[in-house]
Amino acid sequence: MRPFSYARAADADAAIAAVRERPDGAFLAGGTTEVDLVRQNVVRPGLLVDINDLPLTGIEDLPGGGLRVGALARMSDVARAPGVSARFPVISQALLLGASAQLRNMASMGGNLCQRVRCGYFRDATSPCNKRDPGSGCAALDGFNRGHAILGTSDKCIATHPSDVAVALVALDAVVHTRGPAGERAIGIDDFFLLPGDTPEREHPLEHGELITAIEVPATPVARRSVYLKFRDRESYEFALASVAAAVRIEDGAVAEVRLALGGVGTKPWRARRAEASLLGQPATEASFAEAARRELAVATPRPLNAFKVELAQRAIVRALTTLTGGGAR
Numbered sequence: 477m478r479p480f481s482y483a484r485a486a487d488a489d490a491a492i493a494a495v496r497e498r499p500d501g502a503f504l505a506g507g508t509t510e511v512d513l514v515r516q517n518v519v520r521p522g523l524l525v526d527i528n529d530l531p532l533t534g535i536e537d538l539p540g541g542g543l544r545v546g547a548l549a550r551m552s553d554v555a556r557a558p559g560v561s562a563r564f565p566v567i568s569q570a571l572l573l574g575a576s577a578q579l580r581n582m583a584s585m586g587g588n589l590c591q592r593v594r595c596g597y598f599r600d601a602t603s604p605c606n607k608r609d610p611g612s613g614c615a616a617l618d619g620f621n622r623g624h625a626i627l628g629t630s631d632k633c634i635a636t637h638p639s640d641v642a643v644a645l646v647a648l649d650a651v652v653h654t655r656g657p658a659g660e661r662a663i664g665i666d667d668f669f670l671l672p673g674d675t676p677e678r679e680h681p682l683e684h685g686e687l688i689t690a691i692e693v694p695a696t697p698v699a700r701r702s703v704y705l706k707f708r709d710r711e712s713y714e715f716a717l718a719s720v721a722a723a724v725r726i727e728d729g730a731v732a733e734v735r736l737a738l739g740g741v742g743t744k745p746w747r748a749r750r751a752e753a754s755l756l757g758q759p760a761t762e763a764s765f766a767e768a769a770r771r772e773l774a775v776a777t778p779r780p781l782n783a784f785k786v787e788l789a790q791r792a793i794v795r796a797l798t799t800l801t802g803g804g805a806r
Contacts, residue, residue: 478517484526488655488687491527496657496685498523503687505548505584508575509591517601518608519592532586532689535560541695547586547688551575551641554585564693566644566702566721573706574640576713586688588639589652589668590680594715595624595635606632606676614676617779623717626776626785628743633676634779637669637744638715644704646745647721647737650693656686665691669744698723698733705796706739707788716740718788720748722796724760731755731764736796741776741789748772751793760801762794769793 482504485491495501500522504510513519532546537559545554554560555571575583597603597615604613616624616634624634642665650665663681670679682688702723708714719739725732734755736748751772758764769790776786 478520480514480521481523482526483523484529486529488527488530488532488689491525491530492656492685492687494523494525495687499684501525501685503527505587506550506582507587508579508583509587513592513599516599518599527687538692538695541697543693545585545691545693547690548584550581551583551585551588552577552580555580562700564644564648564696564699564702566647566699566704566723567641567693569704570640570644570706570719570721573704573719579713585641585691589642589645589688589691590682591638592679593635594638596620598635606672607635607679608677610675610677620781621779622781623715623740624779624782625743626741626773626778626782626789627738627746628671629777630672630674630676630743632674633672633743635672635676635743636715636740637742639745640704640706640716640719640739642669642745643719643737643739644702644721645691645693646747647702647723647735648693648696648699650691652688653690653692654682654686655689656683658683660689662692665745666747672743696723696735698725698735701725701800702735703796703799705792705799707792708740718785718792720789720792720796722793722800724797724800726760726801729759731758731760734797736772736793738772738789738792741785748793750775755797760797762798765794765797766790 502521504524532548534546535557536544561568603615625636652663706719721737723735738746751768754768
């Protein structure tokens, strides 16, 4: 591990200024990912600015039924908040399934959205990786890629985004609020995560020194009937092979409103818009759910070791929807 400087910021402007003036500066919140990457020489900051003293820990119920969560709110606190578990159970479930209890007590909501990929080649400082060393290549393309993405991939990167709660937030059209040298702005969460394309090293539209301050979830009545399902190699703490955030409203036996997003299969939290469009107005049956899932995964680009994810993701969608509608899928 290389030496670096450490500073503790008392207010947001000071934190932003400190990081901004150093090209190798970075923010430090819970540190559950950042510290590991520093130890492994995967990231090499010259300055870490500790932001844990900033007043960004609030969890606020908004008029009309929305929710505003401070960027430094801990995952465990958000999962237990009454307004979250009652109105947005999919968020609470995703947080509880997203990490061990110890990590949930430390990890911040903003940091969770910005966590780096778990690709073994990214975390091995000796392997080619376009995220870590642009232009060096992607060892995962022809390497061990069982856990890698089948949606949103490019010939530069196939790493999956690891966050669970980001999948739920994408399904609910959350908004990420930031503050930086140019002032404040709001970014729709689906735009907050970038596809790898030719620039996999750029995962978010954040400028250097731009700080996440809050995450806002609009009032979403359909979310009261929602679920997050996660399929993985073991039931204890593990990253998803496939996951789904789902919310649905049924009227007269047909799908009147639906929200779907997938995790573990995309290079970003994947909003399943093809499946949503296919389901609207259709009977709330397992056959309709299966057809919608098939349409969503028709654009997948699997590799031999992760081809099983196509069927797994389809089954996950069907399971989530039948769970919500009482279909009892197996």
